Amino acid sequence: MVDTKETVEINSQPFGKIQVSSDQKIIFDEGLYGFERYKVFYLLSMKDDEESPFLYLQNGEDVYPSFILINPYLFKQDYVLDVSPGELQKIGINTEEDAKENLLVFVIVTIPEDSSGMTANLLGPVLINKNLKSGIQALSLNEKYGTKHNIIEEMKNK
Amino acid sequence: MLVLARKSNQSIMIGDDIEIRIVDIKGDQVKIGINAPKNIRVDRKEIYDLIKTANIESSKTPDLLKIKEIGDMFKKKQ
Numbered sequence: 001m002v003d004t005k006e007t008v009e010i011n012s013q014p015f016g017k018i019q020v021s022s023d024q025k026i027i028f029d030e031g032l033y034g035f036e037r038y039k040v041f042y043l044l045s046m047k048d049d050e051e052s053p054f055l056y057l058q059n060g061e062d063v064y065p066s067f068i069l070i071n072p073y074l075f076k077q078d079y080v081l082d083v084s085p086g087e088l089q090k091i092g093i094n095t096e097e098d099a100k101e102n103l104l105v106f107v108i109v110t111i112p113e114d115s116s117g118m119t120a121n122l123l124g125p126v127l128i129n130k131n132l133k134s135g136i137q138a139l140s141l142n143e144k145y146g147t148k149h150n151i152i153e154e155m156k157n158k
Numbered sequence: 159m160l161v162l163a164r165k166s167n168q169s170i171m172i173g174d175d176i177e178i179r180i181v182d183i184k185g186d187q188v189k190i191g192i193n194a195p196k197n198i199r200v201d202r203k204e205i206y207d208l209i210k211t212a213n214i215e216s217s218k219t220p221d222l223l224k225i226k227e228i229g230d231m232f233k234k235k236q
Contacts, residue, residue, distance in 0.1 A: 033213050034214055047222075051229075064218070108212070108216045
């Protein structure tokens with residue numbers, strides 16, 4: 001396959017205008033809940049802070065919206081990804097092998113003024129096939145998962 | 159809103175590829191079957207609204223300094 005990597009300039013919420021590589025581009029065919037019209041996002045790591053647990057999911061067309069993502073297993077080791085196989089198939093994850101190799105699991109973080117109240121949305125995890133660069137906001141079938149899990153509290157429980 | 163009366167096992171077509179079928183009616187509960195293309199999301203509205211509301215709240219990300227601070231705090235707790 002020909003290497004088609006190229007850089008584009010996008011206007012990001014956290015870093016202003018930045019150059020990003022086309023291989024950071026993730027297509028969300030269905031958009032995200034409430035933001036269905038935006039299909040192109042860029043997955044950005046924290047500039048100058050590579051060890052940060054957070055990643056940015058930046059809309060590729062506009063500054064807004066962007067989201068902060070975290071790997072849920074970093075604060076909740078017993079997190080169970082329980083979504084319908086159909087949702088995984090939509091991003092090209094058809095087998096357990098696929099999942100093991102290519103599936104990235106994130107949840108969206110909300111950080112209020114008082115950051116000790118930061119929460120994670122375990123009900124609508126953001127799933128990315130890192131090989132196909134396709135993403136979906138799935139719906140967790142686990143009834144225990146809501147949209148506002150306090151991250152600090154969850155860490156105490158782990 | 160368009161309102162149509164349907165009986166059990168009758169359907170409604172939306173466009174040419176979405177079918178909504180009344181599967182069963184018992185008391186105040188209706189079972190609805192939906193046939194739609196794979197790229198059409200079908201969700202219970204209350205769940206849809208819940209995630210939509212959460213996304214809107216999360217969609218304005220705080221400034222970098224704050225995220226750096228929190229990230230550092232996180233690293234210490236690991």
